[in-house]
Amino acid sequence: MDSQLRSELSMGRLDHYYHIMRTTIFAYVALAAIIGFGPEGISLALIVLVIATAAYGILAGKTALADVENLRDDMDEEFAQTSFAKGIKTRNMKGLIMTSNVLLGLIGLAELTAIFT
16 A cells, blocks of 8 residues: 555545544534423433434544554555654554543433433
8 A cells, every 4th residue: 555545545534533523523412402402301212312422423433543543553664764654653543542432422421411310
């Protein structure tokens, strides 16, 4: 795989991750508005929507970031010696994946708590 193709794939997957996060946060905001301004009481439909939103954000986001991590590890020797590649190698992708998953999970948990209270 040449560096141009790797770069295009990496940027595509990062764009995909940003779209996933934007969609997930938009869905969470919409659900929060429904929870805040909607009727009182427990709603099974809202519970399912919150769980589905959390699952989508966590699973799709992790997949996109794992693909970027795999592409990062697939550098050829020439590209790996550049300053840009050395900077990319120092990024803690596992930490980013974990942080993303935990934050999306906490938002989902907060919305579920709001539904039940």
